[in-house]
Amino acid sequence: MKIAIMGAMPEEVAPILEKVGSYKTVEYAGNRYYEATYRGVELVIAYSKIGKVFSTLTATTMIEHFGATKLLFSGVAGAISPSLKVGDLIVATKLSQHDLDITAFGHPFGYVPEGSVFVETDKEMIEMSKEVAASMGKSVQEGIIATGDQFVANEERKNWIGSTFGADALEMEGGSVAVVCSALNVPFFILRAISDAADMDASFSFDEFLETSAKESAEFVMNMVDKI
Numbered sequence: 001m002k003i004a005i006m007g008a009m010p011e012e013v014a015p016i017l018e019k020v021g022s023y024k025t026v027e028y029a030g031n032r033y034y035e036a037t038y039r040g041v042e043l044v045i046a047y048s049k050i051g052k053v054f055s056t057l058t059a060t061t062m063i064e065h066f067g068a069t070k071l072l073f074s075g076v077a078g079a080i081s082p083s084l085k086v087g088d089l090i091v092a093t094k095l096s097q098h099d100l101d102i103t104a105f106g107h108p109f110g111y112v113p114e115g116s117v118f119v120e121t122d123k124e125m126i127e128m129s130k131e132v133a134a135s136m137g138k139s140v141q142e143g144i145i146a147t148g149d150q151f152v153a154n155e156e157r158k159n160w161i162g163s164t165f166g167a168d169a170l171e172m173e174g175g176s177v178a179v180v181c182s183a184l185n186v187p188f189f190i191l192r193a194i195s196d197a198a199d200m201d202a203s204f205s206f207d208e209f210l211e212t213s214a215k216e217s218a219e220f221v222m223n224m225v226d227k228i
């Protein structure tokens with residue numbers, strides 16, 4: 001078994017590497033991958049860089065080149081659901097791509113032929129996350145996450161994404177990681193801590209809470225590793 005732990009930004013992976021302590025750095029395909037053994041579990045850790053293309057490359061590399069057999073994503077997200085506040089945790093039940101649009105041909109938003117609007121995450125790890133949440137005395141919300149190649153800082157766009165996909169949160173990498181893991185038949189788990197409300201104040205909120213929210217998510221994901 002080899003677990004991939006992925007983020008998009010350095011700040012999302014820094015708390016993971018700090019927890020792991022010692023690791024080997026491997027440069028490959030324009031990125032750095034960190035290999036470690038944590039409490040007897042082989043890990044490969046990386047931040048992809050921002051967006052669906054970079055996260056697709058990293059998720060694929062972690063599986064195809066480094067041999068990961070499960071993938072956990074840890075990071076931050078913008079809230080759509082009013083019940084999600086800064087620092088709250090959301091576990092993705094399924095993910096979509098909100099900026100994938102060939103509606104001109106009569107297809108629904110987020111759909112292309114031979115694809116699907118939603119990709120579902122691994123149910124076993126969702127159940128495991130409930131145990132981890134209980135052991136941490138934390139409440140974790142399960143919900144739909146929408147992914148797109150844009151930092152959303154606009155109430156109208158946020159609400160459109162929410163109503164079009166039933167999404168509770170939004171970010172820029174989970175939906176593509178989901179497609180990769182599903183295609184390669186690798187169980188995956190996407191956890192995000194809220195950093196902002198994807199509204200006009202989003203960039204200020206993001207800057208203020210990125211570090212603390214990334215740590216929240218990382219702490220939870222590392223507890224998941226203990227249970228896997």
Ligand SMILES: Nc1ncnc2c(CN3C[C@H](CSc4cnccn4)[C@@H](O)C3)c[nH]c12
Pocket residue numbers: 008009049050051075076077078150151152153170171172173195196197198199202206
């Ligand atoms: N409102 C939002 N919209 C879209 N995505 C998000 C996220 C999640 N991450 C953070 C980061 C924003 S772009 C970026 C680029 N440079 C610096 C900081 N962030 C990108 O990796 C997606 C948190 N809030 C979001």
